[in-house]
Amino acid sequence: MSLDASRIEPRPERLTAHESRQRLEHARNTRLTQLRALPESGQADDQxxxxxxxxxxxxxKEIEEAFARIEQGTYGTCLGCGKPVPGERLEILPYTRYCVACQRRAAA
Ligand SMILES: [Zn+2]
Known part of the structure; x- marks a missing residue:
């Protein structure tokens, strides 16, 4: 029996599908909690x-679409330029479809 140390690989740049799903699930749970925390309509400032x-x-909805992209294997790829979205951006916005540059262009 031997532990093959050479098999320990550096952490990949891109998140695994499993990690991405976990982040998306967390983001979804956070939003669902926020949604439930909103007061009933008819109260206070309705608008x-x-x-x-x-x-x-x-x-x-964007989170659901991101789940679908994981299934399709396109998750983490910018829809604007086709390049990988940086991992640190996906950590903050796991459901984003665009890299920072393309998001700016889309918002402009
Ligand atoms: Zn882009």
Whole structure:
């Protein structure tokens, strides 16, 4: 019996599908909690509430789309330029479709 130390590889630059799913699930749970924490409609500032609700639901939809991209094997690839989205960006925004440069271009 021997431990083959040469098999220990450096941490890959890109997240594994498993890690990506975990991050997306965490992001989804956070949004679902936020959604449940919103007061019932009819209270206080209704317009602000529905704007918040719509924003959270939009992110939830993006998260679902990101799950689909993991299945398709396109997760982590920028839809704008086709390059890999940097891992540190995916840590903050696991459901993002664009790298920083393309996101800026899309928002402009
Ligand atoms: Zn890009």
């Amino acid at each position: 602000l509430m529905s704007a918040q609700k719509a924003a959270i639901e939009r992110v939830l």
